[in-house]
Amino acid sequence: xxxxxxxxxxxxxxxxxxxxxxxxxxxxxxxxxxxxxxxxxxxxxxxxxxxxxxxxxxxxxxxxxxxxxxxxxxxxxxxxxxxxxxxxxxxxxxxxxxxxxxxxxxxxxxxxxxxxxxxxxxxxxxxxxxxxxxxxxxxxxxxxxxxxxxxxxxxxxxxxxxxxxxxxxxxxxxxxxxxxxxxxxxxxxxxxxxxxxxxxxxxxxxxxxxxxxxxxxxxxxxxxxxxxxxxxxxxxxxxxxxxxxxxxxxxxxxxxxxxxxxxxxxxxxxxxxxxxxxxxxxxxxxxxxxx
Numbered sequence: 001x002x003x004x005x006x007x008x009x010x011x012x013x014x015x016x017x018x019x020x021x022x023x024x025x026x027x028x029x030x031x032x033x034x035x036x037x038x039x040x041x042x043x044x045x046x047x048x049x050x051x052x053x054x055x056x057x058x059x060x061x062x063x064x065x066x067x068x069x070x071x072x073x074x075x076x077x078x079x080x081x082x083x084x085x086x087x088x089x090x091x092x093x094x095x096x097x098x099x100x101x102x103x104x105x106x107x108x109x110x111x112x113x114x115x116x117x118x119x120x121x122x123x124x125x126x127x128x129x130x131x132x133x134x135x136x137x138x139x140x141x142x143x144x145x146x147x148x149x150x151x152x153x154x155x156x157x158x159x160x161x162x163x164x165x166x167x168x169x170x171x172x173x174x175x176x177x178x179x180x181x182x183x184x185x186x187x188x189x190x191x192x193x194x195x196x197x198x199x200x201x202x203x204x205x206x207x208x209x210x211x212x213x214x215x216x217x218x219x220x221x222x223x224x225x226x227x228x229x230x231x232x233x234x235x236x237x238x239x240x241x242x243x244x245x246x247x248x249x250x251x252x253x254x255x256x257x258x259x260x261x262x263x264x265x266x267x268x269x270x271x272x273x274x275x276x277x278x279x280x281x282x283x284x285x286x287x288x289x290x291x
Contacts, residue, residue: 015172021157156186205217
């Protein structure tokens with residue numbers, strides 16, 4: 001067995017040979033990391049895309065709401081994502097090392113925590129402005145794949161969150177993953193959670209009337225993301241101690257189950273909701289009196 005593993009390791013792709021690393025720019029006194037750029041790119045593209053979406057008929061909010069939404073969503077991503085990782089994946093470690101909680105540049109963000117954080121931001125925006133929170137969720141869901149795609153690529157160049165040991169031809173030996181070749185599961189997730197998810201939501205928004213059925217788009221997002229993550233978890237190396245919980249699933253799979261169930265519910269019940277939902281749309285914004 002040791003001989004077989006050694007042979008596979010020598011034939012596999014070695015991460016260090018790819019010429020990538022976590023630092024995009026190193027000036028000595030300042031380092032710019034790919035992880036930070038991934039978040040900036042995801043937020044910037046998401047902002048650009050949501051402006052294109054709300055420019056279409058029937059938008060649930062105006063431009064000024066979208067600008068505010070970007071601010072709330074950014075806070076939700078950072079705070080929710082980090083706290084979610086701390087609570088879901090490594091509570092014991094961070095309880096012993098609380099000073100490391102703010103160190104976002106070292107990685108460690110939970111998508112599920114980020115979803116909760118963004119949802120809280122959307123609820124606050126909707127309540128403050130009398131808008132339909134579910135329809136806003138639909139539009140935001142169409143933009144999230146940008147961040148997921150770049151985030152998974154950042155995980156890859158960081159050499160983190162690698163997959164299980166394998167002998168597939170494209171297996172990679174990650175420096176922190178031992179000497180065995182592993183699945184580049186970060187790239188699988190980038191393809192499924194980023195590219196595939198974006199394509200599904202793009203088709204539904206632009207080629208169907210899904211945006212007029214509140215909850216249908218966010219339901220599709222939850223379903224496709226949940227199924228994609230559940231499948232990738234089969235080849236992704238779970239965090240230590242969270243591999244196979246007492247009910248037979250990893251922590252990552254467990255957290256996707258409510259998403260899959262919730263996504264199915266939203267899709268199946270979307271047609272019964274009143275078109276446009278409650279609250280003002282962009283076209284219903286108060287107009288100034290003519291002079």
